[in-house]
Amino acid sequence: MTSAIEAIAAILKNFTDEEPKLPLHVGEVMDLWTAFTAFKESHTLYQVALNSTIDRDLKAMLEDALDGSLSDTKRIENFLVKEGVPLPLVNPNKPVSDPSAVPEGVKLTEDEIANLIAAKVATSITFCAQAMSKTVRTDVGLLFFSIQVHLMKFAAPLKNLMKSRGWLRVPPKYSPPGAPHPPS
Numbered sequence: 001m002t003s004a005i006e007a008i009a010a011i012l013k014n015f016t017d018e019e020p021k022l023p024l025h026v027g028e029v030m031d032l033w034t035a036f037t038a039f040k041e042s043h044t045l046y047q048v049a050l051n052s053t054i055d056r057d058l059k060a061m062l063e064d065a066l067d068g069s070l071s072d073t074k075r076i077e078n079f080l081v082k083e084g085v086p087l088p089l090v091n092p093n094k095p096v097s098d099p100s101a102v103p104e105g106v107k108l109t110e111d112e113i114a115n116l117i118a119a120k121v122a123t124s125i126t127f128c129a130q131a132m133s134k135t136v137r138t139d140v141g142l143l144f145f146s147i148q149v150h151l152m153k154f155a156a157p158l159k160n161l162m163k164s165r166g167w168l169r170v171p172p173k174y175s176p177p178g179a180p181h182p183p184s
Helices: 004-015 026-052 056-082 110-134 138-165
Strands: none
Touching: 026 056, 026 110, 026 138, 056 110, 056 138, 110 138
């Protein structure tokens, strides 16, 4: 049986692999292309949210999210260009606007913003894990791993902010039939 240390050593060896690079396979290209597109769409969401919120803490978190996403997206873009993969068409940036000028009915609430961002981040973390599991090239796996870690570092403070503001949507408690009921 393999020990935990041997398993970790094998994983690390995989990430420091210095073999010649194989050409990207179609799955790697599709995952990189999809991540680039999804992250560019996230920029639009962050910009709309920044144009809607007046909450200082949420605004600071959105600015951090946008900066981090811009950096991650640029890394994917550079990788795709270096590999000769054409970039997808993406939406242009949104102009900065005054949150008080956004009409009700169009303006997102802080609760809506936080939950949209949380859902997008959770989906992106899962996507990165799936992409890593399918990649053959170490450099592609490391790129997705580093982006996933970056997203997870952002997700924890977002969840804490959502808890503190009452924005976190928690599913109802579930007790399977026949399970003992805890005291109320």
